[in-house]
Amino acid sequence: xxxxxxxxxxEVRKAFGAHTVxxxxxxxxxxxxxxxxxxxxxxxxxxxxxxxxxxxxLDSGRVLVTDHSDPAAPLVxxxxxxxxxxxxxxxxxxxxxxxxxxxxxxxxxNIALWLHEHTDLDDAAIEAxxxxxxxxxxxxxxxxxxxxxEELSGGMAKRVAVARALAIDPxxxxxxxxxxxxxPVYAGHVHELIWNVHHRAREDDKPRTTLLVTHDRxxxxxxxxxxxxxxxxxxxxxxxxxxxxxxxLPEAREYLTAMPALHLREAR
Numbered sequence: 001x002x003x004x005x006x007x008x009x010x011e012v013r014k015a016f017g018a019h020t021v022x023x024x025x026x027x028x029x030x031x032x033x034x035x036x037x038x039x040x041x042x043x044x045x046x047x048x049x050x051x052x053x054x055x056x057x058l059d060s061g062r063v064l065v066t067d068h069s070d071p072a073a074p075l076v077x078x079x080x081x082x083x084x085x086x087x088x089x090x091x092x093x094x095x096x097x098x099x100x101x102x103x104x105x106x107x108x109x110n111i112a113l114w115l116h117e118h119t120d121l122d123d124a125a126i127e128a129x130x131x132x133x134x135x136x137x138x139x140x141x142x143x144x145x146x147x148x149x150e151e152l153s154g155g156m157a158k159r160v161a162v163a164r165a166l167a168i169d170p171x172x173x174x175x176x177x178x179x180x181x182x183x184p185v186y187a188g189h190v191h192e193l194i195w196n197v198h199h200r201a202r203e204d205d206k207p208r209t210t211l212l213v214t215h216d217r218x219x220x221x222x223x224x225x226x227x228x229x230x231x232x233x234x235x236x237x238x239x240x241x242x243x244x245x246x247x248x249l250p251e252a253r254e255y256l257t258a259m260p261a262l263h264l265r266e267a268r
Contacts, residue, residue, distance in 0.1 A: 004031075004066075004075065005028040005029060005030055005031075005064070005066075005075065006029050006030060006031040006032075006033075006065070006066050006171075006172060006209045007028075007029040007052055007063070007064070007065050007066070007172065007209070007211070008026075008027070008028045008029070008063070008064045008065075008075065009025060009026055009027050009028075009048070009051070009052060009061065009062070009063050009064075010026050010061055010062045010063075010064065011024045011025070011026055011060070011061040011062070012024070012025045012026070012048065012051060012058050012060075012061035012062075012063065013025075013058065013059045013060045013061050014044070014047055014051060014056070014058055014059050015059055020233050021042075021044040021047050021233060022044045022047060022048060022051070022058075022230075022233055022234075023232075023233035023234055024061070024234060025044075025048060025061075025230070025233075025234060025235055026061075026235065027228050027235065027238065029209060029211060030209075031066075031206075031207050031209055032207030032208065032209055033209055033210070033225075033226060034198055034209075034210045034211075034212075034223050034224075034225040034226065035210070035211050035212075035225055035226045035227075035228060036212050036213075036214055036219075036220055036223065036225040036226070036227050036228070036241075037049060037211070037212070037213045037228050037229075037230065038213075038214065038215070038220075038227055038228070038229050038230070038255065039229050039230035039231055039255065040231065040255060040258070040262065041262060043230040043231060043233075044230050044233060045213040045230060046098075046176055046177075046213055048213075048230065049174060049176055049211070049213050051063060052174075052211070053090075053093065053095060053174055054078045054079070054086060054090070055095075057079065058079065062077050062079070063077070063078040063079065064076065064077055064078070065078050065089055066089075066171075067085075067088065067089050068089075068091075068092040068171055068206075069088050069089075069091070069092075076089070091118060091168075092170055092171040092172060093168075093170055093171070093172045093173070093174065094164075094165035094166070094168045094170035094172075094173045094174070095165070095173075095174045095175075095176070096158075096161050096162055096165050096173070096174070096175045096176070096178055097161070097176055098176040098177040098178075098180055101161070102149045102152075102157060102160060102161060102164075103149070104148075104149060105148065105149065106145070106146050106147060106148055106149075107134070107144050107145050107146070107147050107149075107152070107160050108127075108130055108145045108146065110149070110160060110164055111129075111130045111133055111134070111160070111163055111164045111167050112126050112127075112130050114164070114167070114168060115129060115130075115167060115168075129167050130145070130163075130167060131145070132167075133163040133164070133166045133167040134160075134163050136163065136166055136196075136197075136200070137159040137160075137162050137163045137166065137193055138159070138189070138193075139156070139159055139160070139163070144156065144160070154181055154182055154186070155182055155183075155186030155189065155190075158178065158179075158182065158186070158190055159189075159190075159193065162178075162190075162193055162194075162197060165197075166197055166200070170208070171206055171207075171208060171209065172208070172209045172210075172211070173197065173198075173208060173209070173210050173211075174210075174211050174212070175194065175210070175211075175212035175213070175214070176212075176213050177213055177214060177215070178190055178194060178212060178214065178216075178219070179191070179214065179216045179219055179263075180215075180216075180263070187216065187218070187219075188218070190219075191216075191218060191219050191222040191223075192222070194210070194212070194219070194222075194223065195222060195223060197210075198210045198223075210223075210225075212225075215259055215262040215263040216259075216263050217256070217259045217260065217263070220241055221241075223241075224240075224241045224242070225241055226238070226239065226240060226241070227239065227240070227241050227244040229244070229251065229252060229255065231251040231255075232251075236249060236251045236252070237249060237251070237252050244256075
């Protein structure tokens with residue numbers, strides 16, 4: 001029996017007024033895979049990511065996901081779930097937003113909040129998890145743990161956002177433009193961080209699935225993901241990274257040439 005998908009989008013459609021952003025987009029994300037959604041500015045990458053995570057409603061189609069609180073059950077329709085059931089599914093997810101979405105307060109507060117609200121860990125265990133997560137993203141724990149959000153550099157804030165995600169020990173982790181706005185040195189650190197987080201062993205040994213939106217070609221080179229390219233509101237390419245770089249499709253050739261400029265433009 002073939003392994004089932006971790007997440008599957010079926011004929012997803014989304015429009016804003018008269019502008020159709022996604023027109024029958026389908027994709028399957030196998031468990032343990034790394035999938036990169038790419039495409040020109042305005043192609044619907046972040047819209048698709050937000051629909052797949054339930055942060056944005058779709059107009060038609062379905063998003064089916066694994067409910068890891070009952071992993072033997074069939075995939076569930078995310079939009080059809082009640083609030084409690086949807087929250088239960090999301091307990092196994094983490095999202096690293098483009099602008100990090102750190103809360104006001106200290107680094108410790110940001111990482112510990114979810115653990116206090118959604119686990120039975122006591123204060124000592126939460127403190128240990130916070131410190132372990134900061135160590136995992138190569139931050140000096142004692143130097144940063146009591147810093148306020150406003151005291152963090154862009155690269156440091158990104159690492160804290162990843163540490164917060166890692167503290168959840170997610171099965172599925174989603175990144176929206178994870179290196180946008182970072183200088184090449186910090187971006188290189190984040191490339192390695194995403195790779196290491198994907199391959200970091202989970203407590204229950206389930207494989208981690210990574211889904212990301214990016215214009216960063218160096219990140220794609222590092223991860224060698226499966227690439228899903230959007231153009232004209234549809235999927236125009238879906239396959240391995242090496243096949244994508246050699247694709248004769250005009251949309252792919254044009255996008256590959258434009259990627260460095262697009263990545264810089266998104267940072268502004």
